[in-house]
Amino acid sequence: MQTASPKISSVTDAERHAMALQALGINPYTGTSVDYIAPIVAAFDGTQIGAASLVNDDIFAVLPLMHAGYSTSDSIIQKTTAFIIAQQKTNGSWGDADMTAAAIQALQKVTSLPNVDTALAKAADYLHTQQQSNGGFIGASGVNSFSTSWALQAIAALGQSPSSWTPASKTPEDYLAGLQESDGGIDTVSTPEAMRIWATAYAIPAAQNKTWDSLLSSFSKPSGSNIVAKTSAATSTNVASNATTSTPTAASDADAATSTPLVLGAATSTPTIVPAVTPKPAPKKVVTTTRKDPASTAGATSTPETNPQSQTAAVESSQDRPNVFVRIWNFFKKLFGL
16 A cells, blocks of 8 residues: 555545555555545535535545544535435435445544434434345345445444344344355355455454444644645546546546456455355354454345445346456446446
8 A cells, every 4th residue: 555556536546545544554645655635625626525426425535534634623524424414315325225334434423513413313224124134234236245244334333233233033243154154254165256355354344343433543634724636656647636526438448447457366356246145044253353453444125226336236147257347347336436
């Protein structure tokens, strides 16, 4: 993270890099050759951050900003929070369980602001409707570990115990434990390795009841009232001018819209969703290793509402795997609003 030279072409690129650095205890302003907070601030239009048609770029801005010297007294936090709440649907969601869980984690940092408590209560009610009898949560590809992990973090953010989220006899932790194999990984060993790494990374803080907020270190704003995006050899695009859009202009721009390689097995942890695995009948305890310093991690009806900003992509069958690169790119677009 300190030596990489990523292409930052959208505000969500800057947001997830900032969160990763903060989780590692690295100052997102000065810890690398790139200031990852400046483009987030530059994407604020006075009402919201990034594309006005998206809400994920606002949700994922609150956490890194609140750990970068900003507070509820700052207009950018107040206005962005109000925009997020305004985008909440009547059923209490932000489209699906994934984005709703993310919104809960972000809003929990700003509960002193107007209408936040009401929004959180409605979101919690919605999450309950998305939990199944096996303890898991419905995402864009059905019940899966990714959505369940994010939901567990949201439950922790709400200050609730997973044991109180038991629609039948299973908790969300039971569902994840049923997906854990003997090697410690989540999902079957036949699942593509990149996806298993991603799924397991999500499950670790979830099983430990840790939120993204609890994993991020805090840093002060740099001196001076104006924060200007740095220019350096590490960036090949003007992050400030490009931060207002997260949609590539053409198919040929796909690589420019992400710093994550699209080649499966290369340096990427972007998963391709495979059919949901039925939990094993005998629940096991998810085994994790507790560390003193937080590490980067980076989520009932049977018909979920489609959300183009979802964390997960469509289910991939073994027959679909020749199109794996297309599916990886589609996943990435859905998660970060590209």
